[in-house]
Amino acid sequence: MNSNIATHSTVELTYVRSARAFVLSLLGPLTIGAGVIWAIVQPWRLTLLHPHGQGFWWLVIEPPLLLAVAGAVFALVVARPLLAELDEARSRGDTVPGEQCAATG
């Protein structure tokens, strides 16, 4: 058995695993950031900043805030538990099937 190949495969798998976890951890914050930047670039989209004369629904439905809330909900409800499971699997030394496929192309 060629130990160089085995070492290379392990390193690659670990790299892919950590890279995917890193991308996953960024999805929520990036979505929140997109909402915040949108609110800064187009402040008139936030009717809360100029509520006079606005109806109920125009005050409730604030697109940049909706986007930021969606990012926060995703980060807390989906991404965080998923990342915890990945960390747990990593600490146990489990092989994650999807990652193994990606690592082997």
Next chain:
Amino acid sequence: MVHWLFATGFVLLGLCLLSEALVGTEVWQRQPWRKYLWPGLLFALGVLMWPVMAFFTNSAIHTYAHGSWAEVMMLAGGAELGLISGRLRSPWWRLALPLAFVVGGTAIILHEQNTWLFARSAFLHHLIGWTMIGAAVFPLGKAFRPRSGFFQTGVALSLVVLAVMLYTDRDVAPVFGHLSPLAGAPHR
């Protein structure tokens, strides 16, 4: 306004699908609640489209279009829920998702009676329609290769793009400086 609410739903849907593509279906489905998450969300968006159809449409063709979206989203979400739970066994049910893309895209084109540069909403109707019809290749590929990261990512990003387009919609607004005088004064 309703477009923005649904855009938020599609953002969540796209993020969930992107997560599944990133970690792999096996990991994604380790938690029982999580494997039902995005199909359930898709089904719920279909259910929520019915009140939109009933209360927020102002012509027959709009009613038919919104009704068709409600039906195909419920069908696609329900089919995925059935497949995951094991109640549906035939893999052909996976074709419900590409069907939703094609029917949804066709309906949004057909119910727009104005040209591309009439106003922003007209432009977006054409753009969303053709985008969804073209993007149907991703759920179609996913139907035949359900574990393919490429097709899973394609479906996810298509929904995120759909959300961006829905977020840019306004009641009356110009598009690339064009606004037909027949469209009325810009607002919202």
